[in-house]
Amino acid sequence: MKFLEEIAKRFYERDKSRVRELCFVFPNRRSGLFFQRYLSGFIENTTISPAIFTIKDLVAQVSGIREADKIELLFILYKIYCKYYSTPESFDDFIYWGEIILNDFNDIDNYLVDPKKLYSNVKDLKDIDSDFSFLSQKQI
Numbered sequence: 001m002k003f004l005e006e007i008a009k010r011f012y013e014r015d016k017s018r019v020r021e022l023c024f025v026f027p028n029r030r031s032g033l034f035f036q037r038y039l040s041g042f043i044e045n046t047t048i049s050p051a052i053f054t055i056k057d058l059v060a061q062v063s064g065i066r067e068a069d070k071i072e073l074l075f076i077l078y079k080i081y082c083k084y085y086s087t088p089e090s091f092d093d094f095i096y097w098g099e100i101i102l103n104d105f106n107d108i109d110n111y112l113v114d115p116k117k118l119y120s121n122v123k124d125l126k127d128i129d130s131d132f133s134f135l136s137q138k139q140i
Contacts, residue, residue, distance in 0.1 A: 004031060008038040022120050049102040074098045 001009070012019060019039070026032040032052045039050075053061070060066060068076070075091075077098050082088045108115050 002034075002038070004035045005038040005041075008035055008070070009042055012039060012042040019043070019050055023051040023053065025053050025055055026053060029054055069104065070099075073102055077101060 011022065011024075015022060017091060024032070024035060026035065036049060036052055046048060056067070078091055078094050080090075081094060081098075088094070106112070108118065
């Protein structure tokens with residue numbers, strides 16, 4: 001028996017009459033859907049399904065704060081970018097770099113990376129790439 005199937009079975013056996021009153025929280029939608037499918041296999045009568053949320057959905061519902069979509073985040077990032085550059089590139093040209101930056105920020109957040117260390121390392125790599133003083137004129 002699969003893990004989620006076993007969990008569904010145990011909850012149904014224990015809370016058969018009040019299963020609709022329960023709330024289950026999963027790390028992603030996929031596991032919630034599989035759990036719901038397994039649970040429906042044990043239910044004999046017509047009943048209302050229990051509440052099934054992802055952690056992200058539950059936090060959004062409880063806090064009342066919605067997650068910004070990617071386009072909205074790109075516009076916010078572009079405004080900040082324009083604030084620091086006197087001749088910024090157009091938004092259309094910025095989108096490519098903006099998406100990379102947003103993905104980097106997401107990875108930093110997901111993997112709990114220290115951004116100062118990461119960007120310091122990136123800066124050092126860029127400095128190495130742009131400094132050719134160790135090469136002779138012929139090598140350049």
